[in-house]
Amino acid sequence: MKTFIGFWAIYLLLFVIGLPLLIYYVSDEDMRYAPMPSAATAFFYLGLGLLLWTMVFIFFCRYFLINVFRARQRILNIITHGDPFLVKVLSKTIKASRPGYEVLSLQISFTNLRQTPVSIPYEVNDTKPDEKRFEPGQTLRMRAMPDTKNPVLILESAQVSLNKGVLLTAIIGLLLILTFAIGYLLFAYEQESMGTGWRFLRFWHPWIIIPLSALFFGGIIALVLKGINRMAGTSKELMKLVFYGKRTMGTILHYAETGVYINEQPRIKFEVQFTDERGQLHNASFQKVISLLELHQLSKGAKEVLYLPDNPKEFIFYEDLSAE
Incomplete structure (x- = not known):
């Protein structure tokens, strides 16, 4: 897994940083060095670049540093007040x-x-x-803390510490971003300004395109991961059922493939009927990913379910709690 993540991290770095540099510096020199007609436009692009690099810095700092400390504090709060x-x-x-x-x-x-x-x-x-x-x-x-956004169970005797390796890597990453943003701007100014100040800056200059690409692809990756979590079922929804769910016997009336595959495993829609603690009959459906090796084991009939009394439409098969 580490090799897989490392490969794609290097690939994205080459794509986000290497490709804009390559395209820009192999382009026609007259186009690159022709000064912008307006100093105001050049300062606009300078400000745009500063804004984009600041956003990249904040984005990286939030997800790789601040969230680490927040997670630690959250666990400590659960141990103390949960x-x-x-x-x-x-x-x-x-x-x-x-x-x-x-x-x-x-x-x-x-x-x-x-x-x-x-x-x-x-x-x-x-x-x-x-x-x-x-x-x-x-x-x-x-x-x-069952009522929190993402409830989890924590041992009272748990010792909470920060992963120094991850923390050091994040700090080095932040320093590299800052060094590249400042260093490359100074390098480009020295090589390309030719006495015209910041007029060498254009929208397609790597100093602007690189942070813009990083934010764009970072946003896409975040949306994709969020979508996968929603389709696969989040731990938040599962833990809500763990803390507040009621067990009862239900009946699988029908099941069918949805045509959606996650990691090459089909997503199946189940139509289920069960009676809640108030004696009310419910017909509800939910979807889950099934291993290809388990497809032949699917069948209609009795199946124990775990549902939320306040919202019986939200339920899972009880056996899925033990799935790892």
């Missing part, structure tokens, strides 16, 4: 052993705020494996 939950460990699997800790995959169960027993997978880094704190049958104290 609602307490007693959680039982049903099973434990060691996913990886690393220097100083083990990565554990747990299956845990607890009674939610609707007095419904639920079981979900939970991953934890065990820094003290010799103490055997996460053996099956053990009871853990956890906290959560």
Whole structure:
């Protein structure tokens, strides 16, 4: 995964930075060095470039630095002020052993705020494996803020620290952005101004096109990821069902492919009927991604569901809570 991300990161850098530089500097010199007729226009492009680079700097700082500190503070707030939950460990699997800790995959169960027993997978880094704190049958104290935007369960004993490697990489990235923005502007001024001040700046100059491209493609990537999360189902919606859902037996009336594929796996629409705690019958539908290897296992008939009493149209199959 790291190799995959690294490859596409380098590819995007070459596309966003290398391509505008290549196109500009292999273009006709008369077009590049002909001064702009208006000093006001040149200052406009200078201001536009400063604005675009500032937006890139803020965008990078927000997503790779500020959000890291916000996430840390959010976890600390949950540990300090969150609602307490007693959680039982049903099973434990060691996913990886690393220097100083083990990565554990747990299956845990607890009674939610609707007095419904639920079981979900939970991953934890065990820094003290010799103490055997996460053996099956053990009871853990956890906290959560179910009414927040993205509710999560956090161990009361969790130790929250920042990843120094990620933090250092983000700081270096910010310094590189700042150095390139200032350094390239000074370089271009020295090489291209020819005594005409900032009149060498044009809309297609790399100093303007590079930050504009970075914002454009960064926005596209953000929208694509947001769309994928919506189509695949977000953890926010799932955790809302975990904390407030009620279990009941339902019936699959019909299912069919939607024609949408995520990671080459088909998205299936299910028509389900179930009765809520008030005795009201509901006919509702939802969509989920099914592995190609599991398509032949689909069938109509009884299936346990987990639904929100305040909004029964929002539900999932209970077995999906245990899916990792």
